Amino acid sequence: MESTEHAAARTPGRCIKLTVAYDGTNYQGWQRQPTGPTIQAALEAAINSITQEEVHISGSGRTDAGVHAWGQVASFRTRSKIPADAFRKALNATLPHDIVVRHACDVPTTFRPINDAISKRYRYVLQPGRINDPFSLRHAWFVKRVLDVEAMQVAAKALIGEHDFAAFQATGSPRQSTVRTMLDATVAVHDADERMKIFIEVEATGFLYNMVRIIAGTLVDIGQGKRTADSMADIIASCDRVQAGMTAPAHGLYLLEVHYPKFD
Amino acid sequence: MESTEHAAARTPGRCIKLTVAYDGTNYQGWQRQPTGPTIQAALEAAINSITQEEVHISGSGRTDAGVHAWGQVASFRTRSKIPADAFRKALNATLPHDIVVRHACDVPTTFRPINDAISKRYRYVLQPGRINDPFSLRHAWFVKRVLDVEAMQVAAKALIGEHDFAAFQATGSPRQSTVRTMLDATVAVHDADERMKIFIEVEATGFLYNMVRIIAGTLVDIGQGKRTADSMADIIASCDRVQAGMTAPAHGLYLLEVHYPKFD
Structure with a gap:
């Protein structure tokens, strides 16, 4: 073009x-x-x-x-x-x-x-539980499990800092560098409307292709006990996409904020 | 049929x-x-x-x-x-x-x-504000105003008790009796997701046709200052549909709970 x-x-x-x-x-x-x-x-x-x-x-x-x-x-x-x-x-x-x-x-x-963007903040919205919520079909990833939020919180902390996030990049999307600085990574329970949701929020200087969705998929594995909270550091260190979890579906992902130095 | x-x-x-x-x-x-x-x-x-x-x-x-x-x-x-x-x-x-x-x-x-139902509880969801929320288009009534929630709360209290709710019945829907007992009527701010919503909740032994939506339309008038909080008692007393507010749109209304004596 x-x-x-x-x-x-x-x-x-x-x-x-x-x-x-x-x-x-x-x-x-x-x-x-x-x-x-x-x-x-x-x-x-x-x-x-x-x-x-x-x-x-x-x-x-x-x-x-x-x-x-x-x-x-x-x-x-x-x-x-x-x-x-x-x-x-x-x-x-x-x-x-x-x-x-x-x-x-x-x-x-x-x-x-x-x-000019100095950082971006994304939210990934999970809806755990036994029963799907007809009001969140388009806006959250329904995970038919109880999730261990504390384990997910511990794992998210390992993401913070400057890391090579190659393990969290969609295969076939080469970039010159896969090093990014994660400024914040949180997992929080959100009791909207009595229907519990989990918000994963990540803020970084930049993101690789599908990075937030792969982080979300990996954290859901950890929340389900398929992986330990400690495993996050090992996955980062591996720089190997195969070590991380699935790419979570698009409809749970929100670009929340883009930060600029001069205008905010 | x-x-x-x-x-x-x-x-x-x-x-x-x-x-x-x-x-x-x-x-x-x-x-x-x-x-x-x-x-x-x-x-x-x-x-x-x-x-x-x-x-x-x-x-x-x-x-x-x-x-x-x-x-x-x-x-x-x-x-x-x-x-x-x-x-x-x-x-x-x-x-x-x-x-x-x-x-x-x-x-x-x-x-x-x-x-067998002894009471029903409905919620009407308002989204006040300057800017529409693309995620609530189907699930809340967007009201492009700041609403005085306290005035709405005072007005809602007047609904509680046994009243002739004829003023809150769609015209052309005659019932044998328009007397119902309102068990609860609340207006609460709900800060889901940083986007403020207002929940109107009403619980009654029975409802007339469009009753909750007309109550919601009337409370929105009160929240906007078009009517005083005191006016709710007068509207009830009038038994006149014309005295109440507009019928709020369907997409803000939720049938929350139906209560039965034997099974709950």
């Missing part, structure tokens, strides 16, 4: 930063695809219908099909003079209801959502 | 009581309709496919199109010898994922879910 970044850089005018929440259920992920609806395409179509410009939007990163976001960050260049918050309202009036712009503001035209 | 109750009563064998949760979004309500899928029809189809009998199921009451349930109660007669909990599992393996049988047990064949 002709780089979206370059096309955007050539457009004169202002740069607007958006914070976007979406239910990813009905989308083929963030990035524009010829095969079906995507978040990027929906946002570009909404902006274009407001400004009559052919706008390109760049995100802080792609989310896969079915993955949700509470705080995806994206930006675009425009010649429009509409104030940022009025833009937000116009977008929300135009977008499908499962995509919501939570915040919009002007940022320097040098802003790049991918390159 | 040929009464389902009578048909069921003629079937010999045991009586099984089910506690059923469902996401009502994709259904035309509880009661079998020629125009589209219903919860009753889905349950009957699932039971029939397991037992090869033509089973009729009766519920504790109808829920309207789009209304949800966490604890709808229903029962059916069967000659099947499958133990109740195995029946539950077989049903959950057969039913669409948005209908879940939470509990199944044998009850006396004299059990009637409507007639």
Whole structure:
């Protein structure tokens, strides 16, 4: 593809930063695809219908099909003079209801959502129990087990710090470096609505492909007693994808926040 | 219609009581309709496919199109010898994922879910705020306002006790008596997931048609300051539907629990 970044850089005018929440259920992920609806395409179509410009939007990163976001960050260049918050309202009036712009503001035209991000925070939502919850079908991974949350909490701590996370990268996705710094990794019980959920939250300077979902799959193994809490350190040290657990399904994953040094 | 109750009563064998949760979004309500899928029809189809009998199921009451349930109660007669909990599992393996049988047990064949109920508890879920939440589109009423929860709490208290609730009955739905006893009425803030919701919960010996949704619409008016908290007593006293607020949309309403004297 002709780089979206370059096309955007050539457009004169202002740069607007958006914070976007979406239910990813009905989308083929963030990035524009010829095969079906995507978040990027929906946002570009909404902006274009407001400004009559052919706008390109760049995100802080792609989310896969079915993955949700509470705080995806994206930006675009425009010649429009509409104030940022009025833009937000116009977008929300135009977008499908499962995509919501939570915040919009002007940022320097040098802003790049991918390159400028200093960390990202993801949440993976598990719903353990005997009986499925019809209200969480699209929004949590139902695990038909009792999970040992304490063991999962101990294991999560081993993730914190600078590590080579090669064991938690989808096979066939080579990166120059698989070293990342995990800033936070927590497992917490969330008693929403009497139906217990478990939130796995991880914050890192960057993530490898499928990293959060493989971490979630591994922690679920530990919660079920298939692996010990201690095994997490060994899995990291192995740098071997085969040692880690399954890739948890997309519909439990949320991109919660993207942090930038200058604007937060 | 040929009464389902009578048909069921003629079937010999045991009586099984089910506690059923469902996401009502994709259904035309509880009661079998020629125009589209219903919860009753889905349950009957699932039971029939397991037992090869033509089973009729009766519920504790109808829920309207789009209304949800966490604890709808229903029962059916069967000659099947499958133990109740195995029946539950077989049903959950057969039913669409948005209908879940939470509990199944044998009850006396004299059990009637409507007639034997001593009270029902409903929850109405509001999501107040500036910005819609893409994850609650089907499960809460988005109210684009700040709501005064304390005023709503004061107003809700006026509902408790034996009252003529004629003001809270959909027009054109005459009943012999519109007097009901409200056992509990609460308004509570629920901070699930950082996204604030307000739960209105009401428990009564019986409800008039659309009663909970009209109570919710009236409480939202009070929360917005369009009416005072004191006005609730006057609205009840008026026995006039026009004095109460709008009928809140179906998708915020949940049948939470149905209480019976003998089995709980």
